Amino acid sequence: MTRILIVGGVAGGASAAARARRMSEEAEIIMFDRGPYVSFANCGLPYHIGGDIELRDALLLQTPESFKQRFNVDVRVHSEVTHIDAAAKTITVKDLQTQQSYSISYDKLLLSPGAVSVRPNIPGLDNARTFGLRTIPDMDQIKTIIQQHSVQHATVVGGGYIGLEAVEALRQLNINVTLLELAPQVMTAVDPEMATPLHQTLRDHGVDLRLGTALESVSETENGLTLSLNNGDRLDTELLITAMGVKPDTSLAESAGVNIGKTGGIAVNEAMQTSVSDIYAVGDAVEHIDLVTQQPALIPLAGPANRQGRSAADNMLGGQKIYGHTQATAICRVFNLAAACTGSSEKSLLKHGVAYEKIYVHPMSHAGYFPGAKPVSLKLLFAPDTGVILGAQAVGEDGIDKRIDVLAVALRAGMTVFDLETLELCYAPPYGSAKDVVNLAGFVASNLLRGEIDICQVEDIIDPQPHQVVLDVRNPPELENVGAINGALNIPLDSLRDRLNELDRSKEYLVTCMVGLRAHVAYRLLVNSGFKAKNMTGGFKTYQMVKQQFKA
Amino acid sequence: MTRILIVGGVAGGASAAARARRMSEEAEIIMFDRGPYVSFANCGLPYHIGGDIELRDALLLQTPESFKQRFNVDVRVHSEVTHIDAAAKTITVKDLQTQQSYSISYDKLLLSPGAVSVRPNIPGLDNARTFGLRTIPDMDQIKTIIQQHSVQHATVVGGGYIGLEAVEALRQLNINVTLLELAPQVMTAVDPEMATPLHQTLRDHGVDLRLGTALESVSETENGLTLSLNNGDRLDTELLITAMGVKPDTSLAESAGVNIGKTGGIAVNEAMQTSVSDIYAVGDAVEHIDLVTQQPALIPLAGPANRQGRSAADNMLGGQKIYGHTQATAICRVFNLAAACTGSSEKSLLKHGVAYEKIYVHPMSHAGYFPGAKPVSLKLLFAPDTGVILGAQAVGEDGIDKRIDVLAVALRAGMTVFDLETLELCYAPPYGSAKDVVNLAGFVASNLLRGEIDICQVEDIIDPQPHQVVLDVRNPPELENVGAINGALNIPLDSLRDRLNELDRSKEYLVTCMVGLRAHVAYRLLVNSGFKAKNMTGGFKTYQMVKQQFKA
Missing domain, CATH: 3.50.50.60 (FAD/NAD(P)-binding domain)
Structure with a gap:
């Protein structure tokens, strides 16, 4: 009988436990989690705060009892695995309720510890009104503070997925929100110009968005907190949610001598094996190989974690399941x-x-x-x-x-x-x-x-060279209503064919319209008529997004 | 200078005209359509009747004037092309307003005549209250009849895309609707069991759905029509919309000696060339090669028509653009x-x-x-x-x-x-x-x-063999609320492990649950414990869909 021990009971760990049981009725499967819950919907936490998800119980996908009942998995919560003895193939488990530790041996060990929040050394951050938002207890505490103190103003530090979702949840409760983001953009998974519509909608929904702004220190006041920011500003707030990113939780793996990759995640092969025999690892704690760059990368996402868990389970039971590359598909709702x-x-x-x-x-x-x-x-x-x-x-x-x-x-x-x-x-x-x-x-x-079009980018339009002329083929009302481009010549597309004689064959025309479609027709008309031209890809809409990026 | 003539000004034809102009400023491009409109949104017609699309003008994507202005294309509406002389490379055009015909030569000719409605020889179908729904005039006439006669009951013949959309539009106007469909299902692009939810929602929305029912004859009455059906029923109605499918409009192509494929569509190669030199064809009139079966097929869809138009335009101007296979992706909204x-x-x-x-x-x-x-x-x-x-x-x-x-x-x-x-x-x-x-x-x-599961289908569950036992692992309340399977043994998944001793190792268990997920866990538990089993794919939900198919 194979004994499989699993450290961490969310996403990858829970998927692995269920899959392992489906593959083998004989295996002994024990899953440990330091928290009070396993297999909870961590992606749903902000939505319960905001009220989209009404029932707290809806977030508890499985309980230790249901896991036992359905999958015959021994789930031990409040159980922190503190040490691995890879030579002896044992782990040390500390029961956080009794403070007792015990040792247990394994045939196969799966590490699914997830990630830990990045918490820079900010003075005063350790206070009763500051929380992360990664666990059910985090969520419960935030809800309690909001209710008990009738919070009127909250601050979120970090504009990643969790930060953005937290902001939206707080606004749904009519709480005034300041969002502090060190970078010049939120959601850094996308490029800066693609984030500008998010900045706009955050502001449209009453969020006090402060980009390029860092939290320097926190001091407690009678009714809340005072935040000191890196630009010298001070900000009074009643609740502080930190969402400054995560890093792989590798402390336990390191105790076993497991190799850590250069990104800081646990290094695994395509079978999800670590460098140490019979120890596997999955999820936010491991280093993925990026599909496009083929380089190691940290990609803390639920989908890959779940699939890695499935693969690891098969392989711990003698299978040969390969987990390939991760391409980091992700989405975030922002209002x-x-x-x-x-x-x-x-x-x-x-x-x-x-x-x-x-x-x-x-x-x-x-x-x-x-x-x-x-x-x-x-x-x-x-x-x-x-x-x-x-x-x-x-x-x-x-x-x-x-x-x-x-x-x-x-x-x-x-x-x-x-x-x-x-x-x-x-x-x-x-x-x-x-x-x-x-x-x-x-x-x-x-x-x-195919060479049927030559394009230029917004940067070229903003700062054209002497031989270039920006040609905007929109209709004049559009320029008035939506905005014009400084210094651009305006000839509406539908009169361009009749007005070619106004153009200069020694110039290169950088053609633009609202989204690039009419500019494409104009571009083809120009080059087919012997003019030099380029189409600004994405038109004025892209122009606006790029310009706003610099304003942020 | 190349003269390109295009017969048919919607989808494929209009796409080709615009693309041809973008590729060449010199080409002379003339587009003919027998109707009064070109480049209209034929897919939007039912939605304007129902009111989703408020403005009729929204359906007119381009006009002859806008085409001329933007693309320098000479658009001739009310112009029926009646003959092609392939040897002389001329076509004969009849102006339907003046009834005058004239001849015009081409370098390249594109046929984009589309499809014509299938209208079986049903006595009485030619009356003032019966319409197809393929053109703007069709739509206008239907709207007029509905308003002028305050239509209370309408009948749609044919449960394809247009028929289903027409039914929904009429119901949105609170008109009682009967839908007659000869086949035992609507939307025959999908398999019968997948159409059963559509049947249910049609009935839930008050539609008198009559499957397997044909219209045999129509007689005019004082206030409307009386329909005679193949089951002997008679039905009084005030408006009859025919949507009994389409077939390629090949009459013109045949006049030029163009090869017609075995499906009845114009045969084209991957450059969209017909069998006759310098004559191209695209859209609903041509035979596609199906991506999966690699066989010729009729696939009258807008997306492929548009892309074929683009390819044909390039090739008529000397390009080498290949149109590959068609896979017939399609969707229909039904309430x-x-x-x-x-x-x-x-x-x-x-x-x-x-x-x-x-x-x-x-x-x-x-x-x-x-x-x-x-x-x-x-x-x-x-x-x-x-x-x-x-x-x-x-x-x-x-x-x-x-x-x-x-x-x-x-x-x-x-x-x-x-x-x-x-x-x-x-x-x-x-x-x-x-x-x-x-x-x-x-x-x-x-x-x-991979052999990790063996499945069976609904048919196996309905009629199990003597050595087989249907095992339903849902919880008893689900059986009561949703329905049980006759003769099935019921052991809820979460007690199955403890009740394996109730099972017979000589039997094969056909396991089912609501959707197949719990049955999968049960299946694995059974086979890992030495029992013979199969999982009924899709569970009780599939069971219901298949059963309803036979009831329709």
């Missing part, structure tokens, strides 16, 4: 918007020295003539030589998850932008368009790689 | 439900003798603990040897388009069910689950092909 991404961001490609090309499109989420259509702002990153998809990001009110899912599959399949042209996606007016957002992105990118 | 499909249906695979395996899953559209989650009933068809995806169908209230889009890309990429296990899709509680619907379908199918 009316969703922002999502898959694969590499532009900044990641730059960092890893990967050559890329980028285009932007902003088509409607479904047929424009059908009510409820909303723009999907999509950025596509791809290899300039082969057209292989490297990454995609999208933001908007509708259909964001669908487009990134489609592109996630295309990326995983190794598809190129030429393949995106031919994808056949669901079309009826309530759901899409005959030429879907993803097809359009494929058209633009393929036109570029 | 609260969407039904969608991609690739082959089971009946199509049977017809073409393609070996397949099938599984069903019914997971939630997003995290079950987050409000608004709805079941996604998904059927996955795949090759039994390689696991290559052959087709997928889904029905439900939420997230249907997304899942079929994901599977459409996977199918197009040649992915297998093993690839579906590892897809990384967007997950946050409002949008998905850490194990998405598509991952779960991949798990089940992969488990099957």
